[in-house]
Amino acid sequence: MKPLNPDPVARAFQPVIDAMRDGVAIMARDGTIRCVNDVWRQFSSDNDGDPDQHYLGGNYLHICRRSADQGDQLAAEVEAGLMRLFADGQDYRVEYPCHSDTEKRWFEMVASSLEFAGERFALITHHNTTSRNLARIELSHAEQSARNLAAIVATMPDAVIAFDLQGRITSWNAAAEKLYGYDRGGMVGQSIEMLYPPDWPRRAADYIAEIVAGELQHFDVTRQTRAGLLRTIAVTAAPVRSASGDIIGASTVHRDVTEERRAEQRLRSILDNxxxxxxxxxxxxxxxxxxxxxxxxxxxxxxxxxxxxxxxxxxxxxxxxxxxxxxxxxxxxxxxxxxxxxxxxxxxxxxxxxxxxxxxxxxxxxxxxxxxxxxxxxxxxxxSMMAALKTSHDTFRNMVAGSPFGIYTVDADFRLAHVSDGAQPVFANVRPLIGHDFAEALRIIWPAAFAEEAISLFRHTLETGEPYHSPSTIERRQDSNEIESYDWKIERITMPDGRPGVVCNFYDLSERQRYDEHIRYLMREVNHRSKNLLTVVISMARQTARASPPAEFIDRFSQRLFSLSGSQDLIVQGNWGGVSVRDLVQSQIKHLGDDMQTDRFSIEGPEMVFTPTAAQGIGMALHELSTNALKYGSLSRLGGTVSIDWDTLDEGKVFRIRWHEHGGPPVTLPQESGFGRTVIERMAAISVGGKVDLDYAPTGVKWALIAPVGEVVLTGGAELLKSIGES
Incomplete structure (x- = not known):
């Protein structure tokens, strides 16, 4: 059994060149013979060549050069021709004698360029041209009467056999002698059927009739040599005419294709299987x-x-x-x-x-x-596997991308390789991101001390595989000056290129810390405001009891308590951060009913946010104004209205809110000063460090409060309320 050649060139071309009937070798650019076919091996064995490797692995160019150094001009020409082939890709061919002790032989060497795997090789074929040369020699000795036939025979490398219409052989060339083993002298005059196997189904007359009719030109047959061997012969036939044009016989060319047909059959069998x-x-x-x-x-x-x-x-x-x-x-x-x-x-x-x-x-x-x-x-x-893998990969990628955790990887070259969506904000100031030197990225984001510590931790995990976990790291960023907190862990992994890398999983605790701080602030604010609110309620109860008969106390105190409750609700809904002015106004007139709010009030002013203190004080004043308007003022009569507006003065430094009644009964100055008047005239102003202008004009009460904007309006409050509403 032939040993398996691991050379990829041999694996690719061995079956093809083994099917060729000439000796074939494939040579690399450096002269190394990479593979040879069976004919080459047989010739090497039959002619005292390399009996073991048959020159496989030897250097063809070195062999030519050694022969050239010994005076072999042909070897020098072959070496030069092969070098030109590798230089410009042009084929090279040369015919040369190769006589043995027992016979004279000639061969034609043909070298062709062969491209494989991006490299150029030489496909070297040694074709036996002995028959052609012998025919040429034989032609020079042929009789003049058979000159035409001899010319045909001499130019053919294969056996040429002619016979008359009775099947008697009239011409038998040297190639026929070599092919079938019969001497030329002994075959002329013999029946062509001498070459037929004993059980061959057709006779010579059958073939001659079809050849004469022009129906048979190319066909395969089985013929028997003198030694009894059966050979597959490819026959090319044509009728032979006399000088007068009459058909007097047939001329046939016989080529031994036994091995070729076997190779074709093997190839067909291989292909079909x-x-x-x-x-x-x-x-x-x-x-x-x-x-x-x-x-x-x-x-x-x-x-x-x-x-x-x-x-x-x-x-x-x-x-x-x-x-x-x-x-x-x-x-x-x-x-x-x-x-x-x-x-x-x-x-x-x-x-x-x-x-x-x-x-x-x-x-x-x-x-x-x-x-x-x-x-x-x-x-x-x-x-199917790739589709399943892609689906799995996409699912995992989407899970990672959509995770609230941040995930990123650092490759063996200490460069950022992957960054999930959750991790992108951390590297917002690092561009370009993927492929960026990780140490440089950390030095952009964090102060030097922490950056160097983190770099050391990552390198340690990359080198040793030892993981690291920090449940709470709090640092001020160098690039944004923001304080951030993270729970982070790093582990060594194998990257797609097969080398080690580091994956970092982290959770941003900054928002949670801000939330916790806000909760603590709110608790302090609730505690503080609860005390203040309790003081206000106690004062409200005392003042209401002092100015109201016992029968009216419960009603008046309840209304004021509901007003205060409405302001507190808005403060709580704003997370103790602020109250929209418009929402506060609408909450304090809500007790009048929907129809009255819609038809008898005009409310105008820009979007502003009161501080909790301002909301509480101004809210109580608006409640008292609306209650008085309903009892004594414009809202006590059909057609009466109230306009409420607010804005800023003095280039935005002063806040002003106004209450103006229209269409009510004539107004007179009240003779008594109760809790409501105290709230309207003093408490609201005191709560915001401002002052109140109250005018009991006959055409309707006018109330206005002005105060420093910083005491009343919450800076950035509009954006705060918008974010609360969206959440």
């Missing part, structure tokens, strides 16, 4: 050969597709788009390009099967494209 799809196309795209695999897969016969344009065959004609692509691929291959891509072919039952498809040109020794070779390998399982 391959699961791969293999075919042969004419340069115009006509399918002339297909192995069994694509036929069986599609449930069709060779007759269904042979002779058709490849793109019109069953495998492709399920959609015009695929047909056009295959046709375009044939055009590209016809121009010398090898085309390869994944595509779906139709198989039995109309099912589609993914294959790795390739279409390559096949060149002859002159570099001319003689055929196109399509091939395909079933990759359905690979496609």
């Amino acid at each position: 391959l699961f791969a799809f293999v075919g042969v196309l004419e340069p115009d795209g006509t399918l002339v050969e297909a192995n069994r695999a694509p036929l069986d897969a599609a449930g069709i016969k060779a007759a269904d597709v042979i002779g058709k344009k490849f793109w019109d065959c069953y495998w492709w004609n399920y959609t015009p788009e695929i047909q056009n692509r295959v046709q375009e691929s044939c055009e590209r291959a016809r121009n010398g390009e090898t085309v390869r891509y994944d595509v779906e072919v139709r198989v039995a039952g109309g099912q589609l099967l993914w294959i790795d498809f390739q279409l390559a040109p096949l060149l002859d020794s002159d570099g001319k494209i003689v055929n196109l070779i399509p091939s395909g390998i079933d990759i359905s399982d690979r496609k």
Whole structure:
């Protein structure tokens, strides 16, 4: 059994060159013989050559150079020709004698450029031209009467045999003598049937009749040599005419194709047992050969597709788009390009099967494209696995990307390799991000001391595999001056390139810390305001009791308590951060009813936010004003209205809010000063460090409060309320 050659060149070309009937070797640019065929090995063994390796692995150029140094001019020419082939890709050929002790022989060496895996090789063929040379010698000694026939015989490298219409041999050349083992002198006059095997079914007369009729020109037969060996012979036949034009016999050329046919049969057997799809196309795209695999897969016969344009065959004609692509691929291959891509072919039952498809040109020794070779390998399982892997990868990627945790990786070169969506904000000031030196990125984000500590931790984990976890790290960022807090952990992983890397998983605790701080602030604020509110309620109760008869105390105190409660509700809804002026105004007139709010109030002013203190004091004043308007003022009479507006004065430094009644009964100055008047005139002003202007004009009460903006309006309050509303 022939040992397996691990050389990729041998794996690729050994079956092909073994099928060739000439001695063949493939040589690399440096002269190394990479693979040889069976004919080469046999010649080496028969002629005292290298009996073990048959020159495989030897240096062809060195052998030529040693012979040239010893005066062999032909070896020098061969070396130069091979060097030119590698330089410009031009074929080189030379004919030379190679006589043995027992016979004279001539060979023709042909070296052709062969491209494989991006490298140039030399395909070296040694063709035995002895028959041709012997024929040439024989021609010079032929009788003048057989000069025409001798000329034909002399130019043919194969056996040339002529016979008359009775099948008697009239010409027998040296190649025939070598092929069949019979001397020329003993064969002339003998029946051609001497070469037929004993059980051959046809007689010479059958062949002669068809040759004379022009119906038989090329055919294979089995013939028997003098030694009893059966050989497969490729016969080319033509009638022989006399000087007058009459057919007087037949001339045949016999070529021994036994090994060639066996190689073809082996190749056919190999191809038919391959699961791969293999075919042969004419340069115009006509399918002339297909192995069994694509036929069986599609449930069709060779007759269904042979002779058709490849793109019109069953495998492709399920959609015009695929047909056009295959046709375009044939055009590209016809121009010398090898085309390869994944595509779906139709198989039995109309099912589609993914294959790795390739279409390559096949060149002859002159570099001319003689055929196109399509091939395909079933990759359905690979496609399914890749689809499943992609789905799994996408699912995992989406999970990582959408995770509230931040995840990023650092590769073996200490560069950022992956950064999840959750981790992007941390690296907002690092650009470009992916591929950025991680140490440099940390030095951009964090102060030097912490950056160096983190770099050391990451490098330690990368080198040793020891993980690190910090449940709470609080640092002020260097790039934004913001204080941030993280729970973070690092571990060593294997990166896609097979080298180690580090993955960091972290959770941003900054928001939670801010939230906790806000809660603590709110608790302090609640505690503080609860005390203040309790003081206000106690004072409100005392003042209400002092100014109200016992029968009216409960009603008046309840109304004031509800007013205070409305302001507190708004303060709490704003997370103790502030109250919209418009919301406060509407809450304090809500007790009047929906109709009155809609039809009898005009409310105007820009979007502003009161501080909790301002909301409490001004809210109580608005309640008292609305209660008095309902009892004594414009709201006590049909058609009476109230306008409320607010704005800023003195370039935004002073806040002003006004209450103006219209259409009510004539107003007189009240004679008594109760709790409501105290709230309207003093408490609201005191709560915001401002002053109140109260005018009991006959046409309607006018009330205005002005105060420093900083005591009343919460800076950035509008944005705060908007964010609260959105959340």
